[in-house]
Amino acid sequence: MKPDKDQMADTDKDRFSVTILDTGERYDCAGGIHLLKAMLTLGRKGIPSGCHGGGCGVCKIKVEQGDFEASLMSREHVSEGEEKDNVVLACRTFPRSDIALRVLGKMHKSVVRRYGLV
Amino acid sequence: MGVMRIGHANIRVLDMDAALKHYEGILGLIKTHEDKDGNVYLKGWDEWDKYCLILSPADKAGLNHVAYKVENDADLDELKKAIEDYGVEVEEVPAETLHGCGRALKFNIPSGHQFYLYAEKEHVGKAVGVINPEPWPDGLSGMGVHWLDHTLLMCELNPEKGINTVADNVKFFKEALGFNLSEQVLVGPDGNIQAAAFMFRTSTPHDIAFVGGPTSGLHHCAFYLEDWSEILKGADLLGKRGVKIDVTPQRHGITRGSTIYFFDPSGNRNETFAGLGYLAQPDMPPITWTEDELWRGIFYHTGEEAGEFTSVYT
Numbered sequence: 001m002k003p004d005k006d007q008m009a010d011t012d013k014d015r016f017s018v019t020i021l022d023t024g025e026r027y028d029c030a031g032g033i034h035l036l037k038a039m040l041t042l043g044r045k046g047i048p049s050g051c052h053g054g055g056c057g058v059c060k061i062k063v064e065q066g067d068f069e070a071s072l073m074s075r076e077h078v079s080e081g082e083e084k085d086n087v088v089l090a091c092r093t094f095p096r097s098d099i100a101l102r103v104l105g106k107m108h109k110s111v112v113r114r115y116g117l118v
Numbered sequence: 119m120g121v122m123r124i125g126h127a128n129i130r131v132l133d134m135d136a137a138l139k140h141y142e143g144i145l146g147l148i149k150t151h152e153d154k155d156g157n158v159y160l161k162g163w164d165e166w167d168k169y170c171l172i173l174s175p176a177d178k179a180g181l182n183h184v185a186y187k188v189e190n191d192a193d194l195d196e197l198k199k200a201i202e203d204y205g206v207e208v209e210e211v212p213a214e215t216l217h218g219c220g221r222a223l224k225f226n227i228p229s230g231h232q233f234y235l236y237a238e239k240e241h242v243g244k245a246v247g248v249i250n251p252e253p254w255p256d257g258l259s260g261m262g263v264h265w266l267d268h269t270l271l272m273c274e275l276n277p278e279k280g281i282n283t284v285a286d287n288v289k290f291f292k293e294a295l296g297f298n299l300s301e302q303v304l305v306g307p308d309g310n311i312q313a314a315a316f317m318f319r320t321s322t323p324h325d326i327a328f329v330g331g332p333t334s335g336l337h338h339c340a341f342y343l344e345d346w347s348e349i350l351k352g353a354d355l356l357g358k359r360g361v362k363i364d365v366t367p368q369r370h371g372i373t374r375g376s377t378i379y380f381f382d383p384s385g386n387r388n389e390t391f392a393g394l395g396y397l398a399q400p401d402m403p404p405i406t407w408t409e410d411e412l413w414r415g416i417f418y419h420t421g422e423e424a425g426e427f428t429s430v431y432t
Contacts, residue, residue, distance in 0.1 A: 050430035052362035054132060055179030055385015058430055072132040074385065074432070076178040116305030116409040117313045117330050117428055118275050 016095040020046040021064060021102050029095050035061070035068075036090040048105050052091045059090040060105035067096040120197070120296045121319045124326070125187040125239060126169055127269055127339045129386050130176035134158065136383035137173050144359055145341055145388070146262035147171060150242060153217060161242070162265040162341065163255055168218045168240040170266035171339070179384040179432040181336035184269050184326075185216065185234035186319075194237055197295065198223055204294040213238075228286035229273035229334045261352040263341035267391050268324050270337040272431050275330025277311050284328045285312040291326070292317075298400045300324060301372050305409040313412075316372060323373040323395040329428070337431045338379065340389035349376050349392045356380050364425035371418040372407060379425060386432050 012032030018039070019026045023046045029038035036047055036059050050058035057077030063086040070083070073092045087104065131137035134156065141147045147160035150168050159169035167187070174182055188194060194210075201208040201223065208225040211234075216222055220238035227233055245255035254262070273283040291297035300323045303314035316324040329337060343349055349367045356363050356378065364379040364387060374395040380388055407415035414421035 050426050051364075051381040051385030051387070051432070053179070053381050053383050053385030055381070055432045056426075056430040058426070074132060074178045074180075076180070076432075115275070115277050115311055115313060115330070116303065116412050118277075118332060 016066070017098045018095060019098075019100045020044075021100055022046060029099075031094055031096060033094070034091050035093045035095065035099065035101070039090070047090045047101075047103055050091075054089050054092045057089065058105045060087065061090050061093070061101045061103055062087045063093070064100045064102055066099035068099060069094045069096060119189055120193055121186050121235065122189050123187055123320050124170075124266055124268060125167070125185040125234075125236065126171060127184050127266060128157075128172040128174060128182040129336065129339065129382075130178055130180050130182060130384070131173050131382065131386070132175075132177065132179060132384040134173065134175050140361070140382050141171065141173065142259060144260040144355060144361060145390075146258050146260040147341075151217060157217075159217060162263050163258055164244060164264035164342075165266075166241055166243050168242045172217075179386050181231065181269075181271075181386075181432070183232040183234055184271075185219075185222070185236060186325075187239065188235050188237050191220065191237040194221065194223055194235060197235055200294045201225055204290060206290065206294065228290050229271060229283035229328065231271050231334060260355055261341075261343065261348070261390060263343060263390060265342050267322075267340045267342040268326055269339050270327040270329060270389075272331040272333070272335045272337045273328045274332070274334050275311075275313060276332070277306060282311060282330065283334065284315055284330045287328045288312060288315045288317065297326070298398070298402070299404045300398050300402065301405040301407065301415075303372075303407045303409075303412050303415060305412065309408060313409075314372075314407075318398045321394075321398050323375075323398045331428065331431070335431045336386060338387035338389045340391040343390045343392040345392050346376050349378055349390060352390050353378050364430075365417070365427060366424075368420075368424075369418045371411075371415040372405075379427070384432075387430075 014031045025046045027042045027044045048058040050056040054073035070088045071092045073089045151159040156175045158173045160171045213220045218240035219236040222234045222236040297317040301316040305313045313330040316327045318325045362381045376392045
């Protein structure tokens with residue numbers, strides 16, 4: 001869920017620049033759109049995409065620069081300590097300024113599956 | 119006698135209001151109860167027992183437990199003995215431990231998932247009644263799913279360490295709980311590692327499924343729709359409401375079901391599953407999918423992985 005609509009009304013339409021430091025990829029994201037969705041909409045790559053509900057944890061990032069608002073995400077994947085350290089899930093994170101981030105999440109699957117499914 | 123069918127799943131949600139908008143408004147389940155701890159109980163319109171889904175507010179997504187219904191109260195005594203004889207610890211919990219249910223057996227299956235078996239659950243009936251019923255009731259929301267069809271559990275599989283809780287579950291479900299194997303996926307250099315298994319007690323190809331993964335968890339809860347046209351309309355609704363879809367409508371080779379995969383607002387995967395596949399019976403020879411064709415088993419048309427089907431779960 002996005003943060004409350006009323007609180008966001010002013011910042012919903014503001015557009016910010018997002019930089020994925022790992023790859024140098026850069027894209028624009030409006031304040032009302034989460035960082036992961038904006039990346040995918042613009043055909044960019046870099047942050048793994050999963051459930052888009054804050055539950056599966058694959059889109060874990062660290063915001064190195066910039067302001068943001070984050071909504072509920074599973075404690076299975078982001079501890080309170082991490083959250084204080086600007087570690088969040090991209091699918092729960094809405095920019096409030098230009099953002100620079102690093103990707104922490106990895107797809108759970110191996111690069112090469114040795115046994116069909118794992 | 120013995121286990122009849124899936125009874126309910128209890129899943130954790132991060133935001134109950136968002137979860138209810140999804141499970142009531144989009145899937146079309148009907149809320150039947152809310153307890154003092156904020157757990158919400160829902161049923162499909164075509165189910166007569168009080169609930170098939172318990173949503174529990176939590177700070178982590180995922181599965182708390184799955185429960186199956188047995189036919190007679192005395193079956194619980196026989197199953198308790200069978201589970202104990204198998205070497206799995208089982209606890210009998212009194213009536214109302216599970217809301218609206220009689221006494222129940224509580225145990226963990228070899229993959230670690232928590233299970234309950236119960237014989238009685240409060241009966242609420244269907245809106246269409248049992249005397250000259252209409253084929254479906256008025257006033258359904260969203261997709262109007264009929265019932266909870268099955269769950270797919272991700273089970274730890276690490277062949278190098280000799281861990282295969284898919285195979286462990288299959289043996290336990292067969293020998294202790296009387297389930298039958300309908301289909302399996304065999305992988306590895308010698309084609310002898312059971313990486314997925316589909317088991318049944320009803321006459322449908324699966325009442326539960328186990329798939330191997332790095333850790334145990336919940337892959338999905340599946341809800342029944344009648345046919346392909348309901349699947350298409352269901353996917354239209356997901357598009358219309360901006361629900362995150364994992365895999366758009368298509369057919370499984372395994373079970374022959376038609377399917378959509380999508381996520382609830384907490385990231386738990388749902389499936390809407392249509393078609394009864396084929397008649398499953400205890401004497402059917404199990405079907406095997408080999409490693410080279412396993413993705414055709416999962417997504418029949420492309421034979422390739424779609425979405426984040428095996429890499430993402432709660």
